[in-house]
Every structure is written in C-alpha cells, then in structure tokens.
Amino acid sequence: MLGVISIILTLVALMYFAYRGVTVLVLAPILAMAAVLIAGELPPLYALSNVFMPAAVGYVGKYLPVFLAGAIFGKLMGVTGAAASIADYVARKFGEKRAITAIVVATALLTYGGVSLFVVVFVMYPIGATLLKRANQPKRLLPAAIALGAFTFTMTALPGSPQYINTMPTVYFGTDIYAAPILGIIASIIMLFGGIWYLNREVAKAAVKGEGYGDHPNENLHEVDENIPSLGLATTPIILVFVFNFILTKLVFQTAFSYS
Numbered sequence: 001m002l003g004v005i006s007i008i009l010t011l012v013a014l015m016y017f018a019y020r021g022v023t024v025l026v027l028a029p030i031l032a033m034a035a036v037l038i039a040g041e042l043p044p045l046y047a048l049s050n051v052f053m054p055a056a057v058g059y060v061g062k063y064l065p066v067f068l069a070g071a072i073f074g075k076l077m078g079v080t081g082a083a084a085s086i087a088d089y090v091a092r093k094f095g096e097k098r099a100i101t102a103i104v105v106a107t108a109l110l111t112y113g114g115v116s117l118f119v120v121v122f123v124m125y126p127i128g129a130t131l132l133k134r135a136n137q138p139k140r141l142l143p144a145a146i147a148l149g150a151f152t153f154t155m156t157a158l159p160g161s162p163q164y165i166n167t168m169p170t171v172y173f174g175t176d177i178y179a180a181p182i183l184g185i186i187a188s189i190i191m192l193f194g195g196i197w198y199l200n201r202e203v204a205k206a207a208v209k210g211e212g213y214g215d216h217p218n219e220n221l222h223e224v225d226e227n228i229p230s231l232g233l234a235t236t237p238i239i240l241v242f243v244f245n246f247i248l249t250k251l252v253f254q255t256a257f258s259y260s
Contacts (some may be wrong), residue, residue, distance in 0.1 A: 006038035028056075062171065070164060073237070074116025081228035082237065083110050083123040089231050091131050099131040100145050100199045104192070107149025113238030114162040120150050129216075136212040137203050148195040153188035162245055177245065 010031040017027055032052040033044035042051070077083040087106040094102035103124060110120045128142050155163045159181040166177050173179070206212075228234070 003039040003041065006035040009038065010035045028052075070114065070116050070162070073114055073241070074119035077110075077115045077237065078119045078123055082234035083115055083119065084127065085228040085231055085234035086110060086113075086238075087124055087127045088228070091127055096131060096135040099128075099135040099137055100141065100203060101196055102131060103128040103142070103145040104149040104196055104199075107146050108154045108192070109238075111150045111154040111163065112158060112161055113235075114241040115238075117150050117155070117163070121146055124149075133213045138206045138211055139214050139216060141199055141202060141206075145199055148191075148199065152195065153191040157184045157187040157191065159184045160242070160245060162241055 013034070014024070014027055014031055018024060029048055029052060033048050036042045036047040036051075037044050074083075086109060090106035090109060091099075091102045094105065106127070107120055107124050110123065111117065115123075124146050125142070128145060129139060132139050132142060154161055155165050159178045161177065170176055170179070
C-alpha cells in the first residue's frame, strides 16, 4: 500500500515542480529516492544507483534514436515552413466558421506525419489563434483543439503513427506500429469526432452567452509567411516517412528477423 501511495505522491510532485520550471533531470533522481524512502523497501541511495540509474540507461539506450530522429524531423519541418504550409492549407480549406475542426485536422495531419509534438504546438498556435480570431470564437479553446489533434488518436491509436508512444510498446509486445488496425481506427474515430463534437458544443454555448474571441492585446499574431514552400513540397517528407515506415516495418525488418 505504501508503495502505491509513494508512486502517486511522487508523480504529483513531479508534475507540480515540472510546471514550476524545475528540470526533470534534477527531479527524477530526487523523487525516485523519495518514493523508495516513503515505501520503506530499499535504502534511497541503493535504489538510485542500482535500480533507477540502470533503468534510465536502458531506456535511453533503447529510445534515444527514436526521440532524436523525431526531434530533428520536427525541427526541419518547422524551420523550413513545411509544417506551416500544411496547416495553413487545411485551415483555408475548412474555412473560418469551422475553425475548431480545421485546427484539429491540421494538427492531426502534422502529428501523424511524424512532426514532433512540441514543434506542432508552436506551429499551430499562431495559425489556430488567427482562425479563431477571424471566426470570433473563444481563444481559450485553442489548447484543447491542439491537444485533441496532437495528443490523442494520432499519437496513441491510429495505426502506423510514427510517434514514440506508438513505437515504444512494439519492443515489449512483439508487434509493429500497425498492430490492431481495426481497434485503432475505431478508437481514433471515437476520439476525433467525439472531441470535435464537444469543442463545437462549447463554441455554441459561448456564442449563446455572447462570448467571442476575447481580449488578448499582447499576442502579436501574424499572417503565414508567403515564402513558405508549396503544399506538394511540404508534404513530400511526410509521404516519405509513411513509405519508409511501411517498407522497413513490413518488408525489411520482417525479412531480416525471419533469417536470424
């Protein structure tokens, strides 16, 4: 029982101090020792050197290439303007009155295309805020719209997602990133349409109350730069990610393991 309580307390402390700006590199070892101290199962220093550190090293050794590749790809998509080009195209096609849906879909396309979640947030903020401002819909719903597109179905459920949350479990379950496609698609549909329905309901409720975009004097919004690449050029890296993912997952790796 104490072990469960210690885990809950240290997780709460981790979230609190992380949001307060304390680096996780400092928090993680301290809270790991605090957890075993509360549980009373192991000496804290022994747990740090013989349990926490070997586990941390193993985790970094397995998943650093995944994180590094995703971060580099996302950074390139952001710096070159490719992510902004895709997001702007989707936003224009959906129109201002469907601002929430446009934000969710644009964010989902970028996330499912392999763009880092942190890059997606920074790319979508000015575009999403501009759309909501034009439609006079509450800006307070922007974080929820971005989170729905980035942190839900494209990250965890949609088959073939290159995000690390989908790739990491393959090592333990002996599957690939396309595992359980029917369940994944059903779950994705529920998350997508359920989330959009809820957000649009909140928009309608705000409109009845007369709530608009709100007063945000220091947001410094700007239009999308005209020098961003064309849609075809912007989507090429994402298409290549899908193609190479499928070839490597379904052909190269399976063939290699079959002869090992």
